[in-house]
Amino acid sequence: MTVRKDSAPHGEGFRQAMAWLHTWAGLIMGWILFAMFLTGTLAFFRPEMTTWMRPELPAQHRVVAADHAADMAQRYLAQHAPDATRWYIDLPSARAPYLSVLYQVPKPAPGTRGFKRVTLDPQTGQEVTARETRGGDFLYRFHFELEIGPPWGRWLASIAGMFMLIAILSGIVTHKKIFKDFFTFRPAKGGQRAWMDGHNALSVLGLPFHLMITFSGLLIFVAMLLPAGINAAYDYPRQYSEERFPGLAPQKAAPGEAPLLPLGKFVTAAQSLWQGGIAGAVIVANPSKPNAIVSVQRSSEEKVSYARNPPSVQFDGVTGKLLKHHEDNGPAVTAADTVIGLHLGFFAQPVLRWLYFIVSLAGTAMVGTGLVLWVVKRRQKSGAAKSQQLSLRLVDGLNAGSIAGFCLAIVVYFCANRLLPVDLPGRALWETRAFFMVWGLSYLYAFVFPRRQWRDLWALAAVGALALPALNAMTTSRHLAASLADGDWVMAGFDLTAWAAAALMGWIAYKAHRAYAGMPKASRTRAAPSSTTATRVHERHEGTSTVRSPVVVTEASCTSNEVTS
Secondary structure (H helix, E strand, O other): OOOOHHHOOOOOHHHHHHHHHHHHHHHHOHHHHHHHHHHHHHHOOHHHHHHHOOOOOOOOOOOOOHHHHHHHHHHHHHHHOOOOOEEEEEOOOOOOOOEEEEEEOOOOOOOOOOEEEEEEOOOOOOEOOOOOOOOHHHHHHHHHHOOOOOOHHHHHHHHHHHHHHHHHHHHHHHOOOHHHHHOOOOHHHOHHHHHHHHHHHHHHHOHHHHHHHHHHHHHHOHHHHOOHHHHHHOOOHHHHHHHHOOOOOOOOOOOOOOOOOOHHHHHHHHHHHOOOOOEEEEEEEOOOOOOOEEEEEEOOOOOOOOOOOOOEEEEEOOOOOEEEEEOOOOHHHHHHHHHHHHHHOOOOOHHHHHHHHHHHHHHHHHHHHHHHHHHHHHHOOOOOOHHHHHHHHHHHHHHHHHHHHHHHHHHHHHHHHHHOOOOOOOHHHHHHHHHHHHHHHHHHHHHHOOOOHHHHHHHHHHHHHHHHHHHHHHHOOOOHHHHHHHOOHHHHHHHHHHHHHHHHHHHHHHHHHHHHHOOOHHHOOOOOOOHHHHHHHHHHHHOOOOOOOOOOOOHHHOOHHHOOO
């Protein structure tokens, strides 16, 4: 692209370069970033989504004491997994009030690691059978692995995060009146101006949050992205992992048998050492053996910092002797863990968690409006060649599938949880298959029916979200009325949020329908201003009467408010 020196005021060169960078950095990874932002937004309520997707679990109106839950887990494991090499116990919390145990059998089948997870009622210790589902964990892991798996999924997500950081920083440089843009929204103007105002307002609304969430997301994978320091300081990478995350060192079980002391006593002792801290998990190595070791880990929901090597207390499982008390990770590690904790938001109480959700949703909309603005802006330019129209149609189809189609796929994922048979083999896999099949079909629909792609996909997503509470009522006993009467705000909150999402997506579908219905058929693929209009726009934004060349307004000749798409 050639930039005319007389088409830009003095001093605009750097800002124009940043505008170009902002545009293309946002577009190239925009489709992936939208999916990452939306799934990350929903992941703030990961435990609640998992609870809704497992309606067979009885409602828990209070959190069972950690020591009692540990004793209930020990009683179950002593009966069903006495010869296991390790027990992993996730204690109940306010957001996940169930008791989850994981154990490893001593001789796993070939090709397997031999782990089995069971959910227990924390009050009685009885096993609770619930439908197979990945629940909110699917969306949570999609957020940073894109269902590709490590390490390639994490690499792709990290690269997208780098592009996001570049787009944010270049967008800040591009905008002269960044705070004025927050209070400027002119939907009546329509077209590019309205989309630009919306994109700017959404960007400025959560700018500190967007910077924090992007940088902290990259920091989570800093060891993967920047391994040079680790390679220089350690002989091999595993040595770093063993020092950074020591946990319970593997050790061979001693011969003979020895009774394990009640786990509840270890939990009580650990919590007294933490002076009111709450236990989040218990790990037992070599249970029922003379060299049994019990490690009690502190909950990650108490502090802003998320310790990947959490504070823990280790005991001799047979004698009860204190073996190790790990508390301080050092100032550098604590600082990094604090930034990571801000990203994850595990510490957030309900009000702050909803603020996280709302601002993150605004970030999702920021990415989405930026993608749409890229197409709208170029359609309004005059003299578009046929090849350019084809590229616009391609990007518009990708936008529709990546934005509206992705939202539809998430709705279908939740619908599949209620529609698939409870005892279907591989049920969790079929839920994710439904998600990807609908997402793929949405791209196909967007390219086959380009004139009504947005309206139809948003309408389908709205209808699906509207039907979710009805499907819940028809397939389970924990419908909205029963949940409200029982004070079960996890189940009721999900249904009410589904209706709110349906209203939002229905409104977007209605706006898309009016936009197309109000345009002549020939204009639905391109709305190009005249050469005179382009000249006036050029004059207005350059702020000078000397620039009167009747040329098409190019990206290089626009100022900040016209080039942030």
